[in-house]
Amino acid sequence: MPTFDPANIFMWAYKFLGWWLTSLGLAPEFVLFVQLFAAIGMLATVVLLIPIFTIWLERKIAGRFQDRLGPNRTGPYGLLQSFADVLKLLTKEDITPHKADKWIFNLSPLFGVLSIITVWAVIPWASTMVGADINVGVLYLLGISGLGTIAIMMGGWSSNNKFALLGAFRAVAQLVAYEVPMIITLLIPVMLSGSMSLQSIVKAQGQMWFIVLAPFAGVLFFITSIAEIGRAPFDLLEAESEIATGYNIEYTGMKFGVWMLQEFSHAFAVGPLFATFFLGGWQGPYATEIPVLGIVYFMLKSFFGYFMIIWVRSTLPRIRIDHLMSLNWKFFVPVSLLALIVTALVDKAMSEFAPGTGVAGRAIVLFTANVLLVISVIIGIRNAAHAVRVKEEGDDHAEHGDAADSHDDHSAHPAPAH
Amino acid sequence: MIPLSWYLTLAAALFCIGLYGVLARRNAVAILMGVELMLNAVIINLVAFWRYNQPTVIGGQVFAIIVFAVAAAEAAVGLALIISIYRRRSSVVAEDMNLMKW
């Protein structure tokens, strides 16, 4: 019987289940199957239950940002608000539009939620707890976000509604466009830690978090992730006043509830991803000796990330779709490529010419390189904006100037005639 | 222990299904879907041969990745051509593209 280990209680429970089933005389492959199934079931349940809490948290915090209380009637401090919402959605009429494609209409919300739950398979919760420690974890994240894009596209198309289709096109354009700078900025932690597996990236941040080594990349990843989840200021996908709510316009009742679940779960998945890549994941004092503490640190950091998402949402206005796309292709992609090149050059130069620098020295050099990069980017933006403003004022002058010149031409015309 | 011939038979079957799709469908986008199935079969072949014959030589995986890149480029250009044809002739049925037939 595996010894009871309170510091690593979930792994102990996993091993205990295996020992108990083997002592019942079952085949080892079957025991492994049951163990994995139980672990997957528990992980999926936790992932699906967290949005109940985060929806309440979001409404309270957004309310406080807007100088009001937020829900406070259903239960103490409004804690039962999520249950009230679910009850309301369950009792609404479930309509499938006429001539909509029934199978795809019903399956696309499920694929949306599927794509979010499978993201949690690679996120490390503690030093010994990770769903699947595959060595291509970062690429896996990119693939899964592609699956979410397909779900939105199918939801918009199968509604047999031209506005839903337009909304789905815009949503897919935004999501596919913002995957590019997200992946480029994700390459920086991969480079700094030397591996694409998320557990190795977290373990490489034992001495210094990557937010100190690559702050610009962290900020860029955060912004592009907010664009990936369709949150303000990039929430043109679901704006009621702009595109008539977009791709989920024909969904009613619990199917709409599943789309909302997908959106809130995706929003909460960005906090843990940001914490894993840049804030050190489960790292903290005594996290390797007592793995359960790793879970606590990880949750603290991911809720901090989620708080920042709510903060940004309550503060900034919506960006128009063409501004959004030109912001991505003309600013984010070149700047993230520049950040990648600068980080690669500085890191390699340091390991070539000064191989003995400790953690603090490397941190200082990379942080300075990032600060210089940010200053040059800001100078570049200022020059570009200045050029645009000069051109616009030059056009204004040209209009007035043409009128004045034409008067001069009329008056000067007879003079050289003889 | 899965014999190599099983993987190769799967790849051959997928290739022939794609071949039927290319030869028998009217819509140009459906023909392109058949072509993608054929490319997938080719990549299965490459990776199976890499794993069974030379698993320590990384060239097998490099070959597969280059084929992925070429498949993506070909799909993009093919679909751009189809959209351009639709703009001019208002139809993507392959039988309607008969300007060069006798």
Next chain:
Amino acid sequence: MSITLPQIIFLVVAIGTLFTGVMVVVARNLVHAALWLILSFFGVAVVFAMLEAGFIAVVQVTLYIGAIAILIIFAMMLTRKVMNDTEPQTNSQWVLSLVVAAAAFIGLAGLLNATAWSPLQAVSLEGSVAQLGRALVEPNQYVLPFEVASVLLIIALIGAVAIASEKN
């Protein structure tokens, strides 16, 4: 010779992939065909994972499902006049194509099963992702095909934009 668990899994995955492949080429509604295509891409990714090529499996999902399938769906939606198709989807020579495809398959399968292939060697494939990355950029390995492939992708990008843009 009894059937082992990996063989059962392979048979299930192979039959699933082939079934979805058949549905791709047989479906009347084109968008359904695109969704069956996505499922067959998943099946192929599972086959790659069984061949212990994890990187290739994830690249398959990312590239084919996340990019090419979306391209195909977009192209399909931009090139149709009505929302539903009601006309037949197979052209007049479908019987001959079926015969040709079946003959090709029988010939290939017969040849492949008659040859004696070498059996599987159990090797450890740790660190193959790092090895792959190094192989793609080292001067005496595969940097030339890598650079040529990137030039090809740039040309395809520019060409696709040039072909598909509206000329007034």
